[in-house]
Amino acid sequence: MPQxxxxxxPDDGLTxxxxxxxxxxxxxxxxxxxxxxxxxxxxxxxxxxxxxxxxFQFVKSxxxxxGEESALKALDGVNGTPVTWxxxxxxxxxxxxxxxxxxxxxxAAEGWAQIKRDLEKESYKFYVLDEFTxxxxxxxxxxxxxxxxxxxxPGTQHIVITGRDAHxxxxxxxxxxxxMTKVKHPMDAGxxxxxxxxx
Amino acid sequence: MPQxxxxxxPDDGLTxxxxxxxxxxxxxxxxxxxxxxxxxxxxxxxxxxxxxxxxFQFVKSxxxxxGEESALKALDGVNGTPVTWxxxxxxxxxxxxxxxxxxxxxxAAEGWAQIKRDLEKESYKFYVLDEFTxxxxxxxxxxxxxxxxxxxxPGTQHIVITGRDAHxxxxxxxxxxxxMTKVKHPMDAGxxxxxxxxx
Numbered sequence: 001m002p003q004x005x006x007x008x009x010p011d012d013g014l015t016x017x018x019x020x021x022x023x024x025x026x027x028x029x030x031x032x033x034x035x036x037x038x039x040x041x042x043x044x045x046x047x048x049x050x051x052x053x054x055x056f057q058f059v060k061s062x063x064x065x066x067g068e069e070s071a072l073k074a075l076d077g078v079n080g081t082p083v084t085w086x087x088x089x090x091x092x093x094x095x096x097x098x099x100x101x102x103x104x105x106x107x108a109a110e111g112w113a114q115i116k117r118d119l120e121k122e123s124y125k126f127y128v129l130d131e132f133t134x135x136x137x138x139x140x141x142x143x144x145x146x147x148x149x150x151x152x153x154p155g156t157q158h159i160v161i162t163g164r165d166a167h168x169x170x171x172x173x174x175x176x177x178x179x180m181t182k183v184k185h186p187m188d189a190g191x192x193x194x195x196x197x198x199x
Numbered sequence: 200m201p202q203x204x205x206x207x208x209p210d211d212g213l214t215x216x217x218x219x220x221x222x223x224x225x226x227x228x229x230x231x232x233x234x235x236x237x238x239x240x241x242x243x244x245x246x247x248x249x250x251x252x253x254x255f256q257f258v259k260s261x262x263x264x265x266g267e268e269s270a271l272k273a274l275d276g277v278n279g280t281p282v283t284w285x286x287x288x289x290x291x292x293x294x295x296x297x298x299x300x301x302x303x304x305x306x307a308a309e310g311w312a313q314i315k316r317d318l319e320k321e322s323y324k325f326y327v328l329d330e331f332t333x334x335x336x337x338x339x340x341x342x343x344x345x346x347x348x349x350x351x352x353p354g355t356q357h358i359v360i361t362g363r364d365a366h367x368x369x370x371x372x373x374x375x376x377x378x379m380t381k382v383k384h385p386m387d388a389g390x391x392x393x394x395x396x397x398x
Binding site for chain 2: 074184
């Protein structure tokens with residue numbers, strides 16, 4: 001299909017201009033690298049477009065995106081576009097709760113509850129829900145609720161969800177789905193994670 | 200394989216620490232979205248690590264990464280890390296040549312010649328060779344020369360090449376290869392490229 005040509009013209013009563021401005025819901029899944037990295041790359045484009053960005057990182061792990069976080073935070077407000085970063089695990093930024101036992105399921109549910117509030121308020125125009133497939137996979141967050149909330153979100157709010165094993169219903173609901181497939185990884189040759197590349 | 204565990208320990212006489220500091224050569228290929236986007240996401244990490252970044256964009260098209268360019272340029276020098284952006288098509292930054300006929304093959308070859316000079320001089324620590332698979336595919340740049348140059352590059356210079364149809368020899372030579380597979384794209388449903396998402 002040539003660049004820019006669409007396969008079908010939808011019978012939705014919208015002009016091309018209106019369709020261009022529809023909100024996009026994207027999913028990056030698969031076992032390969034680049035799912036989150038591409039989501040943060042998309043955030044660069046959103047930043048350039050002046051869209052307030054909200055990042056919600058689920059799953060505390062070696063996978064903390066330290067480099068992306070410091071770079072995107074360095075962009076916060078530079079052109080007037082705010083970048084807000086929330087992390088589960090270390091404690092969501094809107095909850096201060098020191099010294100208590102961690103309950104990952106409850107924290108994930110709280111994260112999702114906040115995202116719902118933000119979508120309702122249209123707090124951001126671009127959302128990265130990083131590694132959000134896992135809380136769904138583990139039953140901490142209800143997939144049907146996620147899909148219904150995203151489907152009914154007001155205004156023009158773009159969302160990208162990353163993580164392996166995206167639920168089939170989530171894939172069915174998304175506008176844009178890319179599967180990152182691992183062809184080859186340095187670890188296969190005995191090389192461990194490398195600074196600046198892996199984190 | 201658990202996170203951080205390697206399948207084999209290579210018999211290369213290096214310590215894990217030394218191996219972590221080896222230069223990485225990555226390829227993002229496949230027909231799906233996210234190849235370049237993930238490369239620019241990697242650049243965020245490189246920036247955070249303080250690595251000078253050189254971006255070389257091949258193939259002038261609707262695909263100019265306008266948003267990524269302005270965001271990464273906004274990061275240029277902010278933490279002391281330079282970001283340098285070169286484009287074919289509009290004229291490489293090191294060549295000023297107004298009003299002449301365009302010769303895309305020659306421009307691609309000039310781009311690659313500059314990259315070779317930069318690798319020799321260790322001008323950058325992180326290189327994005329964006330859509331560089333195409334000049335190789337079209338015979339404008341010799342794949343064997345690219346592979347030999349990358350293999351013999353001095354110091355610790357990380358490289359990511361993006362584009363569809365990466366040559367099998369290039370894939371064989373790379374440390375890290377991810378294939379982005381299109382599962383679903385808004386154009387399939389008649390939606391054209393959307394501002395902030397596609398560019």
